[in-house]
Amino acid sequence: MAFKLYNFIFYITMAAFGYFNIYFQDAGLDSFQIGLVNAIPRFFALLLMPFWGFLTDYFHENKKVLFITLLGTLTTVLLFPQTGSFKFLMLLMFFYTLFQNPIVPLSDSLLLDYLGDDSNHYGKFRLWGSAGYMLSVSFLGYFLESTSSANLFYVYAVVLILSIFLLKFLPKSKREIEVLNPGDFKKIFRKKRLLYFLFFVFILQTAMNANYSYFPLYIIDHGGGEFLVGIALTISSASEILAFFFSDRIIKNNKFSKIIAVISIGFMIRWLLLSLFPSNPIILLSQLLHSITFGLFFAVGVDYVDQISGEKFRATGQNIYAGVFMGVSAISGSLIGGKIYQLAGGESMYFFWSLISAAAGIIYSIYLLKKERELEQNADQ
Template structure:
């Protein structure tokens, strides 16, 4: 009885941590591009460069945090420190108005923020395996926090000032640090041997094609979070409307993530990936034709069909393609290419396109990249069918 009670307390700490952190995250990043454009009056290229820093820093700094966690065996201490320092630099960011100082502040902010998700997820996965509580039921509270934040912050930014995003982000990260400090003290170390594994992985043709497809799919998806606020403003929407759109989009992901395994078992993992990328491509191209605002808000729900299915399916597909001893390496490379390089490239290039043309052109760019990703997944699907047919003929 005592053990069950303690388990319940730990679960509540996880729920509170994820909700608070992602509430702060959702309060900050979706409106940051609007703040830089309307309050600081930066150009599209400057906005793109500032916002593209985070994924680049993530690629190089995340492994350092992982090594520190493995060496110290104190992931909760590192997580708490990262939360507090991220909050500090977010507050300092709000005080700067010059492009150079904003650039420097974003580098430090990204360096500490890059530790938060991998450290907290590592702790949560370890707890999930020991307690037999599904990781998804824990992580779901992050999606709820993000959805709540983007809805509330659009209204608050209209009532007060866009700078409210910094104060909210800072306060909620400090609050989440209070719960992070009380999370379980151990994590599951994930040893990744990139030097010995990368050559072997690069011999797997389907894995290489998948990496390129993930780059073209995840880049626009993540950069969309940066430019959607500007897009809504450009076609006549309000900050409150941005919040509603993100609420619908983020809220639609959870049920599809929950249903992903059943859909994969029924239709096959490659077909699920193909469908998710197709929906994403059509969505970006649809935004380019500048539909009316109600149609834009309505189509936000398809994010569940696209990213809600793609994320769990992609992780399973990486595990399927890679040899067992290279699973961690394969996932690390996928994360670096899709979430890191893809995010950086589309955020930076999107800023340049926006500066020269418009937010509509940014979404045309996203649509073209996602369409190329779709074609690559068609190649993967065709290759898999041919391989299965050859294996079937040989066995018969």
């Protein structure tokens, strides 16, 4: 139950993060500057992200490293409301990303250690995070619209303090202490299955992270406000709860190639709806596809990477996965999405992502089908 409560509380911070760009806009930044603030600091912070996984796997001190990242994020968040300067916001985003990005993979690694061979049940625990997000995001949007967007950072800080308190109740890793040779970590980068999957993740998550950055602005540009943003995000988080709940059955009963094909189609349809029908009802309806494009996608990815990485490199594998899922792709999504949004508008940006998602899905699905047939042929011989 400790993991479920921790996820429920911590993922409220993700609701707060969804309003960062509204604060940046209120501070006077244009869409391209917002893209730069989201992208450039992340690039430099991302270079250090594997360090957190290496440190955890090398010394087996997951909870201590997780405490450091939570405390560092708390310190940084409290500094945001003190400035509206573009340069200082860039600096703060570097330290924010440096400490915040490892929190999810380190938490997931600790949970996967606890689950052991039952890693496919990850979604049953992660859905509590979606519930916390869902129950808070609309209220937070209403609160910020009624007061000031700067208040999101104080809400964020309170949630982080609660998360740090709950951290001490999480069970420690079941793994026996075995200090690894630093050279052993090279092995994980030689796994082609992992590299191909991460490249596919990078393409689709570039589109998703652009959506995270500019979706609130897209709603505001079409006459909505923070409260409507909150309603949209509530719908998306409610839909992902179902995906997390059933993810273990989906993983167990379907081939990986079939799941990937469904996810790719989900991405394509979601972006097409936003591009071609930018009305509030359709915008809200499109959020239901978040169940596939985030919930199912993330849960399947965590399990797939865990299988490839193995027990020894679990934290490292999850940090690399998160680095691509939320790091590298966030940089490209913010920069590319920001430029398209600035030059051609949100409709063009979403149409571009629909084409990219379709192409990536077709190519990677063909590759997976080929590999699965090869394995079946080898098994029959």
